[in-house]
Amino acid sequence: MQHAFKLGEAEHNLALSRSAKAYRLHLDGQLIDIDLKTGADGRAWLTVGERHLPVVIATRGDEVFVHLEGEAYALRYQHPLDRLAAQAHGGAEDSIRAPMPGSIVALSVQAGEAVSKGQTLLVMESMKMETTISAPRDGVIAAIRYEKGQTFDRDAVLLSLEPLS
Known part of the structure; x- marks a missing residue:
């Protein structure tokens, strides 16, 4: 493969x-x-x-x-599906996915907020370790799928981005 x-x-x-x-x-x-x-x-x-x-x-x-x-x-x-979406000029980086199962410890952004590449979006916890999730590109937060304290599985879509207008 x-x-x-x-x-x-x-x-x-x-x-x-x-x-x-x-x-x-x-x-x-x-x-x-x-x-x-x-x-x-x-x-x-x-x-x-x-x-x-x-x-x-x-x-x-x-x-x-x-x-x-x-x-x-x-x-x-x-992930191969993300690669295909990017090659088709789709939104490979439009969905911010969980790298592992966990829960939200802190949200640093709100829906509709403009963000810059590298900006902290949220902090998650998995097995007592905190991981900071940063913006992969400039954009606007289109949706936040989980609130502070909610749990999720690996690969769950945590946030979605849309291009800056």
Whole structure:
């Protein structure tokens, strides 16, 4: 299955398949042998081809944070349906979805309010951890689907945006 990840503003299409040793990454027409192992001491090692690299990986919902060779990267998984909507110039970023099940702790916006990319929209709690949800683009809050204290499942539409007039 083909997947898409955003690294910064660039989108990368990739697929994974099994190889004799571990996995094979299909990226931009290349086949790259990869493997990820965690040692008894908790440290992780990424093997890319013949290179063995120490790596630190953390996840938050659909975001993956990678620290590799002195550089930090933030990757974001993009659901195939959202990708198709974006390619059709639809509203892939018009629906702000829950990255995990949880409840609303604080709402920072109201319906009809103009917001800027990166602005805090709400704070949610999941398993005693708070996560701030920010605007993916400039827009106007079209609807707020949940109130403070209400619970929701992963992928629930929390808010919807419409373009600025």
